[in-house]
Each structure stands twice: as C-alpha cells, then as structure tokens.
Amino acid sequence: MSEDTGQNVLSVDDLSISFKTRDGSSKAVDAVNFHIARGETLAIVGESGSGKSVTCYSLLGLIPQPPGVIESGVAQFTSQGQQRDLLRSDKQALRSLLGNKIALIFQDPMTCLNPYLTIGEQLIEPLCQHKNHTREQARNRAIELLQEVGIKNAEARFTSYPHEFSGGMRQRVMIAMALITEPELLIADEPTTALDVTIQAQILDLLDKLKKQRNIALIFISHDLSVVASIADRVAVMRAGKIVEAGKTQQIFKQPRHAYTQQLLASVPSGAKPAQACQPNPQAPALLKIEHLKTVFEQGKAGLFSARPAPTIAVNDVSFELRHHEILGLVGESGSGKSTLGRSVIQLIKPTAGRVQLDGQELTQLSSKQLKPLRQRMQMIFQDPYASLNPRMTVFDTLAEPLLYHRIATRKNVTPRVLALMDDVGLAHAAIRKYPHEFSGGQRQRIAIGRAIATKPEVIIADEPVSALDVTIQAQILELILALVERHNLSMLFISHDLSVVRTIADRVLVMHQGQVIERGDTETLWAAPQESYTQSLLAAVPHL
Amino acid sequence: MARFIFMRLLQAIPVLLVVITVTFFLVRLAPGGPFSAEKAVPPEVLKALEARYHLDQPVVNQYLSYLGDLARGDFGPSFKYPGRSVNEMIAAGLPATTELGLYAMCFALLIGASAGVIAALKPNSAQDYIPMSTAMLGICLPSFLLGPLFMLVFGVWLEWLPVSGWGDIPGDKILPALTLASGYTAYIARLSRGGMLEVMSQDYIRTARAKGLPEWKVVLKHGLRGGMIPVIAFIGPAFAGLLSGSFVVETIFQIPGLGRFYVQAAFNRDYTMIMGTTVLFATLIIFFNLLADIVAVWLNPRLRDLYRGKGA
Structure with a gap:
C-alpha cells in the first residue's frame, strides 16, 4: 500500500481473530494489515464469511468475547496527535472514541434504528454523550445535519419514528447520526446493500460528498465490487480471513494479480447474454x-364510521x-x-x-x-x-x-x-x-x-x-x-x-x-x-x- | 385509539352475556340448592323461601329478571346471608382483594422484570441460572405451601414480619402479597428474559453500542422498551388471575377479601353471590386485558400509527 504512514488515522498490523466453537477454534481474521489516512476511502471487499466485518468490529470492541478472541495485532488510532492502540484500550476508553471520533454506518437501515425511539432522540444521543451538549443545542445541530443529508422538512421530521421513513431516508438518518460528532474515521458496513439501485447511487454520492467536505477517513465494507469501483481510493480484497490483495482501485480492477481477485472480477455480471446460449424462436406461438x-x-376492513x-x-x-x-x-x-x-x-x-x-x-x-x-x-x-x-x-x-x-x-x-x-x-x-x-x-x-x-x-x-x-x-x-x-x-x-x-x-x-x-x-x-x-x-x- | 377502545368495549358485551348465561344455568344444574341443608327444612318454609327469592318461577323468567336487575347494577340479595345484598358483600371484600392484587402485581413486576433483565444480560452464566432456577421454583411451589413457609421463616424464626391480619399491624400486607406474587414473579422473569434476549440481539442495539453509550444506557433506554412487550401483554391476564386466585392466600393469611366469599358461595349454592362475583371478575379480566393492549399499542410507535389510521 502507500508508503506514507505519518498521516494515518488508523493503521492495523498483524490482526488475528479466532472464534471458539464447539469443535475447537476457527480463525476468522488471519494476520491482516491495513492503514487509512484522512480524506481517503479504503474499501474492504470480500464474500460473506470472509471476515471483513469482523475485522472492523473487533477493533471497536463490538464482537462478543467470548466466543471471539483477539489473538494478535496492533491497531493504532491517531487523533489530534494522540496515538492509542484500540486493541489494548479498556472499555471506557473505547466508548469515549466510539460514536465520537469513530462512527459506524450499518447495512440495514430498517433494523439498525431503534423502532421505539424518535429519530431525533437517536440523533442527539452521541452529542449528549460525548460533547456535553444540552438537548436544545444537540437538537439544533441534528436538524442542521438532517437538512445537509437531504431530509426535507427536517424540523418536523425530527420527532418522527423510523418506520415513517423509506429505506433510503433511513440510511440518510443513519449517516447523519454517524456524522453528528464530526468523526475522523467512518466505517460503513455494506451501507447500500439493502437499497434499490437508484437510492444506492444517491447514498454513494452523499457519502462521497460528505467525506470530502469533512476530510474523513472512510472504510467501506462491501461484497459488491462494482459499488466499490466508484467510491474507493484503495481496495483490499479479503478471503477466508486474509487480505489476498490490496492496492489502488485502478490497479486492482485493471491488473488483478491474485487468482481470487481475478475470479471475483470475472464473476461480476456484465455484458450481454452469451450468444451461443439458447435462442428463442420469435416466430413460435407464445407459451x-x-x-x-x-x-x-x-x-x-371498513370500520363502523370509516x-x-x-x-x-x-x-x-x-x-x-x-x-x-x-x-x-x-x-x-x-x-x-x-x-x-x-x-x-x-x-x-x-x-x-x-x-x-x-x-x-x-x-x-x-x-x-x-x-x-x-x-x-x-x-x-x-x-x-x-x-x-x-x-x-x-x-x-x-x-x-x-x-x-x-x-x-x-x-x-x-x-x-x-x-x-x-x-x-x-x-x-x-x-x-x-x-x-x-x-x-x-x-x-x-x-x-x-x-x-x-x-x-x-x-x-x-x-x-x-x-x-x-x-x-x-x-x-x-x-x-x-x-x-x-x-x-x-x-x-x-x-x-x-x-x-x-x-x-x-x-x-x-x-x-x-x-x-x-x-x-x-x-x-x-x-x-x-x-x-x-x-x-x-x-x-x-x-x- | 378511541375507536379501538370503543370497539373493544362493544366486543366485551357479548362475552359478558355468554359468561352470565352459562354461569346462570350451570349453577342451577348443580345438585342441591341454596336452602338444602343436612337438617331438612320444613316444606312450607322452603316454599316460602323459594317464593321470596322467586326460585319458584320458571328458570327463563328468573334469568330475564336477573338480567334486568344486572342492567341496573343490582346483583340481588344473598341467599345464604339473609338481609345482606351481594353488592354490599362485594363492596366489603373487593377493597382488600384489589389492594392485595395490586401489591402482588408490583412485587411481581419489580422482582420478575429485574431478575429477567439481569439474567438476559449474561445468558448461560451463573447470573442467568440462579435467578432462572429460582423462578422455576416459584412456578412449581403452590401458594398453600409457600405461604406457610414464608410465615415460618419470616414470621416465626426471623420474627421480621407479622404472619396474619390485614392493615392491623404495619407490614402485615407484605407476606401475603409476596406469596400471591410468587408464581407471577417467576413467569414474568421468564418472559422478560426471553424478551430481552430477543431485543439485545437486534441490530439497533449494536447501533446503540456503536455510539459509545454506556452499557446500562444501552440496556435501559434501547433494550427495555422492546424487551418488556411480552410482559405488558401478560399483565392483563395476570392481574385478573391475581384477583380471582387470591382465595388461597386470603384464607392462609386471614384476609377479609372477596376470594373467600367466592369459594364459600360455590359450596353454599349461593346463586346470586356466585353470579355477582363471576360477573365482576369477568368484567375485571376484560378490563385489564384491554388496558394491557392499550399500553402495548402505546409503547409501539408503529402500532400507534396503525390505530391512528396513519398507516405504516
């Protein structure tokens, strides 16, 4: 990857995680290295079970331990000149970073917002927790941010519940929630996978724009290579817990070196139906x-009065x-x-x-x-x-x-x-x-x-x-x-x-x-x-x- | 919401009518009557008694006139306690029973829900097994065993609490309420453990943790509301059960409640008293179920909109 490490927000070295199961222990993440600087987008790509989500969650103490065990590794997080190893921070210290300097966006906005609380209540939580805002200050900030992520009529929507929003709108709320404390590192775990293709394009644009404006380091986890192509500066391809190939996006897509990357790229559906395959007879009657x-x-049902x-x-x-x-x-x-x-x-x-x-x-x-x-x-x-x-x-x-x-x-x-x-x-x-x-x-x-x-x-x-x-x-x-x-x-x-x-x-x-x-x-x-x-x-x- | 409540109240009318009808004819089908005793009553006296309480009329006429009285809120005279009306006797017994039920409910919710939540936070650990096996014990032990046991331990050995009475000595309401609450506490503990386990595995709990909230805030603010929904649904039937099932506890602890009247009335073939208490309990059961449903809707914003007609 790039040689410049002075600017890195996060650099992970030799991270290995295993899960204890009934039949012994299975390695979920195996000697993973990566780093990311401010203003950069790093995509971690892999199929289900490749360990891409576990890698990121483990850094933040978000995987249950046990059964998860962090076997080795260093994860240096640098914020305002202060360095600390996330893997060796206690819960209290991690908590003060999470939702503050490091924020997350999850896949499914339908299930990731609490259905019992208004979105306003959920939005202001990080501010009240980490920045000592009063509820009134936090509310004003939240409404500004809702407008910024493209929620119309934000002031009125502040007291709405998640089910009153569409999937795309919920993901916008989720993004606002992640950005409200102005984090330096944003981890987005399949943020557009549950969305329709037109909404996906909008959310990708929005994420990219906000990242650039705020000079955030963005880790973008995805299974979808074509989504990654449009947003990432660098790509790391994961398989069975290992990063098999990493490099600049252009290079990975144009000259993949590892056989698995080549296979992944070849599997992405593209182009027309193969010509030699079955051809219907246009003259035949309709079946x-x-x-x-x-x-x-x-x-x-119709009601008594309605x-x-x-x-x-x-x-x-x-x-x-x-x-x-x-x-x-x-x-x-x-x-x-x-x-x-x-x-x-x-x-x-x-x-x-x-x-x-x-x-x-x-x-x-x-x-x-x-x-x-x-x-x-x-x-x-x-x-x-x-x-x-x-x-x-x-x-x-x-x-x-x-x-x-x-x-x-x-x-x-x-x-x-x-x-x-x-x-x-x-x-x-x-x-x-x-x-x-x-x-x-x-x-x-x-x-x-x-x-x-x-x-x-x-x-x-x-x-x-x-x-x-x-x-x-x-x-x-x-x-x-x-x-x-x-x-x-x-x-x-x-x-x-x-x-x-x-x-x-x-x-x-x-x-x-x-x-x-x-x-x-x-x-x-x-x-x-x-x-x-x-x-x-x-x-x-x-x-x- | 008002419409929802109104519809539910409307639905309650046929239910009550069925309860009244079935009970009315069933008690009259049972052998014996209110005035049959070991020492036979002279036939002319019996006849006079039956004439006085209209028991010589055709059953259908009795039924219709009972319905008429009921519509005016009159449960009729007691057959067994001459000179006292069923309304008076209910008025005398209901406060103690209600109070006992309320206390028991509070205990059951407080202890049961906390035990369930604590157990759910660390499933399959000592923190889970100890409260849950205690809960199992609570379900298994009947109150006629638990009551005397509590008396023995807290009253006789430890001398902490009085063993009988109602409102005479401070603290004499604690043991009966605890005894009555035990089974419900245990059941609520199991319900809240299940509910919390379910909720704590939801994605939005991970979101709350990702905000760096302290664990207690994650549990109490983000978890509790969803986790308590099965418990809320159970409160209605539980409260009805507490009221109508208080007979054993009232007997053990010498409490002047309605439960004792209810059982005695059944033995005595005190037709009006049986009817009165049954109708009362049925009404209460319907009322508390409705209340529980309203709370469940109120707690769930999605349902709330559905009943407001906003659609989801």
Whole structure:
C-alpha cells in the first residue's frame, strides 16, 4: 500500500481473530494489515464469511468475547496527535472514541434504528454523550445535519419514528447520526446493500460528498465490487480471513494479480447474454400469454364510521407473452409489483382481473383441483434458499415430493430419478440424505432449482433466484440456469432487481414501475437506447466496474 | 385509539352475556340448592323461601329478571346471608382483594422484570441460572405451601414480619402479597428474559453500542422498551388471575377479601353471590386485558400509527 504512514488515522498490523466453537477454534481474521489516512476511502471487499466485518468490529470492541478472541495485532488510532492502540484500550476508553471520533454506518437501515425511539432522540444521543451538549443545542445541530443529508422538512421530521421513513431516508438518518460528532474515521458496513439501485447511487454520492467536505477517513465494507469501483481510493480484497490483495482501485480492477481477485472480477455480471446460449424462436406461438392482469390487495376492513382504506394496486393492467425457450427478464425496484406479478401468473395469488393462458388454456378461472395438473407444467424458484426449503426434509425428501405428488414416479422407482435430478443441478450423490442446513447457500439454491425442474415443467418463474448469493456463487448458478434452460427446453420469467444480472441472462426485458410495465424490448436494444426516463435513470444508477 | 377502545368495549358485551348465561344455568344444574341443608327444612318454609327469592318461577323468567336487575347494577340479595345484598358483600371484600392484587402485581413486576433483565444480560452464566432456577421454583411451589413457609421463616424464626391480619399491624400486607406474587414473579422473569434476549440481539442495539453509550444506557433506554412487550401483554391476564386466585392466600393469611366469599358461595349454592362475583371478575379480566393492549399499542410507535389510521 502507500508508503506514507505519518498521516494515518488508523493503521492495523498483524490482526488475528479466532472464534471458539464447539469443535475447537476457527480463525476468522488471519494476520491482516491495513492503514487509512484522512480524506481517503479504503474499501474492504470480500464474500460473506470472509471476515471483513469482523475485522472492523473487533477493533471497536463490538464482537462478543467470548466466543471471539483477539489473538494478535496492533491497531493504532491517531487523533489530534494522540496515538492509542484500540486493541489494548479498556472499555471506557473505547466508548469515549466510539460514536465520537469513530462512527459506524450499518447495512440495514430498517433494523439498525431503534423502532421505539424518535429519530431525533437517536440523533442527539452521541452529542449528549460525548460533547456535553444540552438537548436544545444537540437538537439544533441534528436538524442542521438532517437538512445537509437531504431530509426535507427536517424540523418536523425530527420527532418522527423510523418506520415513517423509506429505506433510503433511513440510511440518510443513519449517516447523519454517524456524522453528528464530526468523526475522523467512518466505517460503513455494506451501507447500500439493502437499497434499490437508484437510492444506492444517491447514498454513494452523499457519502462521497460528505467525506470530502469533512476530510474523513472512510472504510467501506462491501461484497459488491462494482459499488466499490466508484467510491474507493484503495481496495483490499479479503478471503477466508486474509487480505489476498490490496492496492489502488485502478490497479486492482485493471491488473488483478491474485487468482481470487481475478475470479471475483470475472464473476461480476456484465455484458450481454452469451450468444451461443439458447435462442428463442420469435416466430413460435407464445407459451404463456398474460392479458390485462391486475392484482389488488385490500387493506383492512371498513370500520363502523370509516370507509375501507384504499386498496393497493400491486399489478396494474399488465400484458405480456412468454415464448417457447425464452428467458424473459422482469426488472424493477422494491415495491414495483414484480414479485406479485410472478405469483399472480403462477396462481399463488389470485389475480383480481385479467387473463393468464398457458398454451391456450385459461388459468384464472380454475379451482385449485383443476390447477393441479397444470402446476406440474409451471414451477417457481424463490429468492431465499434458506427459507424456501423445509429444514426437516432431506434432499431426497425435497426432490422426491413433487415426483410422488404428481405421480411421475412411485415409491419404488423414485430414487434413480432423484439421483438424475441431483446430477442435473450439480449436487454430489453422497449428499442425498443431508438436510438443508448442511449445505452452503449456493448448494441450497441448487436443491431448490432441482425441486422446480423435477416435474419437467415448461415454464419456470424465478423470483430473484441469485440475489441472496455471493458473486462467485451467483455466477455459477446463473450458468446452471442457462444450461438447464438449454437442456430441458424451458421458458423462464426471470425476476430481479439487479439489472446487470438480468442483462447477462435475459433475451427480452420488461421494466416494471409502480405496478405497470413501462418499457419492454430486446435486452440489448433496451440497454443501448432506453426510451422511458425511468428506465434511463435506472440504467444510469447501475454501478460499473 | 378511541375507536379501538370503543370497539373493544362493544366486543366485551357479548362475552359478558355468554359468561352470565352459562354461569346462570350451570349453577342451577348443580345438585342441591341454596336452602338444602343436612337438617331438612320444613316444606312450607322452603316454599316460602323459594317464593321470596322467586326460585319458584320458571328458570327463563328468573334469568330475564336477573338480567334486568344486572342492567341496573343490582346483583340481588344473598341467599345464604339473609338481609345482606351481594353488592354490599362485594363492596366489603373487593377493597382488600384489589389492594392485595395490586401489591402482588408490583412485587411481581419489580422482582420478575429485574431478575429477567439481569439474567438476559449474561445468558448461560451463573447470573442467568440462579435467578432462572429460582423462578422455576416459584412456578412449581403452590401458594398453600409457600405461604406457610414464608410465615415460618419470616414470621416465626426471623420474627421480621407479622404472619396474619390485614392493615392491623404495619407490614402485615407484605407476606401475603409476596406469596400471591410468587408464581407471577417467576413467569414474568421468564418472559422478560426471553424478551430481552430477543431485543439485545437486534441490530439497533449494536447501533446503540456503536455510539459509545454506556452499557446500562444501552440496556435501559434501547433494550427495555422492546424487551418488556411480552410482559405488558401478560399483565392483563395476570392481574385478573391475581384477583380471582387470591382465595388461597386470603384464607392462609386471614384476609377479609372477596376470594373467600367466592369459594364459600360455590359450596353454599349461593346463586346470586356466585353470579355477582363471576360477573365482576369477568368484567375485571376484560378490563385489564384491554388496558394491557392499550399500553402495548402505546409503547409501539408503529402500532400507534396503525390505530391512528396513519398507516405504516
């Protein structure tokens, strides 16, 4: 890294942390070195479990000890000419730095603000704690800062509770809370991961601007290389507790030296769908035809003296066709109605109006009994492989269930079919008696995909199938999906918030906004020349390597 | 919020009506009557008594006239204590029972919640095991065992506190309240431990720690509110239980409360007295459950908005 160490706010040397578990001790952080100066942004990048968060939290005494043990290391924090080793400071001393000279921003603004206290109360706390402000002084400062981070009508919003803000606004509050004591070091742990892409772009801009104005040292922890590319001066890549490569952002992205960095960069979804992969036949008739579909959620009930609250129109007059052997991308931000649309198509939610036709057969009027044979032809893959697999069913049970239920196999001949499915999705035969918790996230998603293709369906609705996965695993699962679509002649509605992912896999794309499909077209045409201003802003917000 | 309370009060009416109806017919189904005794009463006397209390009327008529009286707040005369009305007897017993229940509730909340919070701060340590196993003991030991035990230890051996009476000697209310509170204390301790454990693992607690707040402030300001929600929900049913379950403690400590009247009335087939106390307790149970719900809503800003109709 850089040679100049005189200006460093924080320099960490030889930090090793292990966690005591039942089976002994496991090393979470292994001989990590890094340093950061004022006005600099250092990104620590790694996949889940790489130790990037533990590294930072351990410096601040925020990991529980036990089970955590700091085995070695020095963490020199320099503030106003005073140096101290964070790892050898007592709790009292650390506390006087935390939320004062060192501040943190966390990933999920939904859960990181106390739902029981007003945001004003939470904002002024650090000032009252560390700077001896009176509540009145602290309040004035907090309102100024809320305005600075872009909260309109800050004075009135001061007494609002977190649930009255949107995700992006909450993250702004979180940033204001971190900056209120004018810290010298700001640690942001995946600050934009839970946000929509347009909001993410705004928050990144804001963080960068505030950092520059205040000359703060910013440590930016992220799993997302493309986010890091736009904000970091230097990058440290972590894997299995070690920093495998570190250097200037440009250098890491243009000339990665370590094999893992190269693999990470190669896994970032970019570019168009590979040309040799399955191509739909545009002349073929539509397999699935959706006409004027509308799904409305009623809210609450009419009261004795009050009318029923206005219903939410989740999907509003949507029509599209899914052709044979096609992957149709459906993109939109959270709340745009894309998941509801997927579920309405497959009749998990009864649509309020409109038609859904599979091979010419109308589905919306059928009873659940009449739907059963058709369910075999349409399957769904969900986002979270942790939640969508029954924890008490083995791989065998999970994969055999649809085969038995739809009478595709009998108890006697089901095993070879299950094994064939496991081959198909790339699971080792030895795993057949294992339970979901014994698998990694990627393997679990393979099980979920295996369950979906068990009945040899023609249509698969995949709702954010790779969003919960690390980038290298995501690349593998996307490859698997492409291969399966090819091999089994599938048609797929691929729902995702991630535009780069959709671009690498979809033939055509629907863009959804506030319940309506506002733009559609061939993926590459749409990327090259988006017509609607919403699509333009969506594409502009996508971070690039 | 007013609407919420109003709706809940409206819902209470059919519930009360069902309680009244079921109790009314059930007590009359039980063998024997208020005037059956070991020494048989002469038939003409019995007839005169029954005529006086309208027991010779068809049961449906009795039921309707009882409802009419009830609507005017009149619980009727006691069958067993001639000359005294049920209203008078309730008025005589209720204050002691209520006071006892309130004290017991305070003890249960104070001791139970602190024990639970302390246990939750260091799960699976001595700090957790000691209060929690004591709590288990509190749940297991019935009050008819615990009462005499307290008397023996604090009254007879240590001579710290009087062993019976109500408001006669200073401190004579402590032992009965503690005895009555024990089971509830233990349950509240377990509830608050669970609630606090849940809350202290939340992300916003980490945020509070990241602000450099001292640990006590993290626990009391950021943790306690969410952690106490299961306890608040339990207060309603607990208070109702304290009131209607005070019979054993009242008997052990010689307290002139309502619990004793209630049980005696059941043995005596004192129809009106059974009805009166049952209706009263049912009303109290509904009232305290409502109160607990209101407090729970008031503590949770998200629910508060929901009931204000702001939406979340």
